[in-house]
Amino acid sequence: xxxxxxxxxxxxxxxxxxxxxxxxxxxxxxxxxxxxxxxxxxxxxxxxxxxxxxxxxxxxxxxxxxxxxxxxxxxxxxxxxxxxxxxxxxxxxxxxxxxxxxxxxxxxxxxxxxxxxxxxxxxxxxxxxxxxxxxxxxxxxxxxxxxxxxxxxxxxxxxxxxxxxxxxxxxxxxxxxxxxxxxxxxxxxxxxxxxxxxxxxxxxxxxxxxxxxxxxxxxxxxxxxxxxxxxxxxxxxxxxxxxxxxxxxx
Amino acid sequence: xxxxxxxxxxxxxxxxxxxxxxxxxxxxxxxxxxxxxxxxxxxxxxxxxxxxxxxxxxxxxxxxxxxxxxxxxxxxxxxxxxxxxxxxxxxxxxxxxxxxxxxxxxxxxx
Numbered sequence: 001x002x003x004x005x006x007x008x009x010x011x012x013x014x015x016x017x018x019x020x021x022x023x024x025x026x027x028x029x030x031x032x033x034x035x036x037x038x039x040x041x042x043x044x045x046x047x048x049x050x051x052x053x054x055x056x057x058x059x060x061x062x063x064x065x066x067x068x069x070x071x072x073x074x075x076x077x078x079x080x081x082x083x084x085x086x087x088x089x090x091x092x093x094x095x096x097x098x099x100x101x102x103x104x105x106x107x108x109x110x111x112x113x114x115x116x117x118x119x120x121x122x123x124x125x126x127x128x129x130x131x132x133x134x135x136x137x138x139x140x141x142x143x144x145x146x147x148x149x150x151x152x153x154x155x156x157x158x159x160x161x162x163x164x165x166x167x168x169x170x171x172x173x174x175x176x177x178x179x180x181x182x183x184x185x186x187x188x189x190x191x192x193x194x195x196x197x198x199x200x201x202x203x204x205x206x207x208x209x210x211x212x213x214x215x216x217x218x219x220x221x222x223x224x225x226x227x228x229x230x231x232x233x234x235x236x237x238x239x240x241x242x243x244x245x246x247x248x249x250x
Numbered sequence: 251x252x253x254x255x256x257x258x259x260x261x262x263x264x265x266x267x268x269x270x271x272x273x274x275x276x277x278x279x280x281x282x283x284x285x286x287x288x289x290x291x292x293x294x295x296x297x298x299x300x301x302x303x304x305x306x307x308x309x310x311x312x313x314x315x316x317x318x319x320x321x322x323x324x325x326x327x328x329x330x331x332x333x334x335x336x337x338x339x340x341x342x343x344x345x346x347x348x349x350x351x352x353x354x355x356x357x358x359x360x
Contacts, residue, residue, distance in 0.1 A: 025328040045342040056353030110277040121263035234321045245310040
């Protein structure tokens, strides 16, 4: 680039969009990350909206909550499905584990934003420390999700009785003990797509951590890459907030 | 590549305590809202379905606003950027309303 001098006041009669200045006051990379995230938000919205369409087209369970049993005839109450916690077999703890996962992801978002703050101050040691915590948070979340998927696939002790008298346990893409087959399909697609984003996020975070340790950003003179990947990581947290509400709570 | 790189002279600034404190406050709010969501999930009976659903949606929007506004720093960006991100989401909200309504109608004729 020939000149990096900032021209903040456009010449008389010229708009900020005539060139020479950044009207959005953000670097190209940051801007493109924002627009990528917007398009990614459309993808997740499409998944969640389809969930809303299919769910609202199925009959609801109308009886008392205490008497709820799994059936193919109606959409299950989410808190009756997600009630197990690792190492506490048989304990009935609705939504506790998924609440823990939410907490872990929010905390890793906090450590990420602290890494960004340290980057602004050129504090290499602090960036390393907070990036490492963020990576640990991401890996913990992924491990929790692996356990949750495994539990969902293998099913509960009781299983579910079909109309023809056969008993099924757990869920896959064709049958599932919790409710209509669509329920399991959406579970796999939505949490799977989100989990894949978390996985990519951990990979990117590791890249940033590596580059910080080897001093790439210190030589470059700024830590803007931490900010860009930070945007992605916060987005992953943001999506989880919506998945948590629309899949687990509502 | 010839090794001509010098050790860069980097001045590390002290932590911005006011900013860090604010970030932890936001984290506290996010945790608190999540706890409130749990309280609603367990204390409000399933018979009040509409109340439950709308409270969850409201609290989700509060959490989303804090994450996007503070953590992703969108509140402090140029207003053009802020609206370029927020206005397209209006269509998503409309699509959600339209498709859930459609789903209810499909359920009625099935």
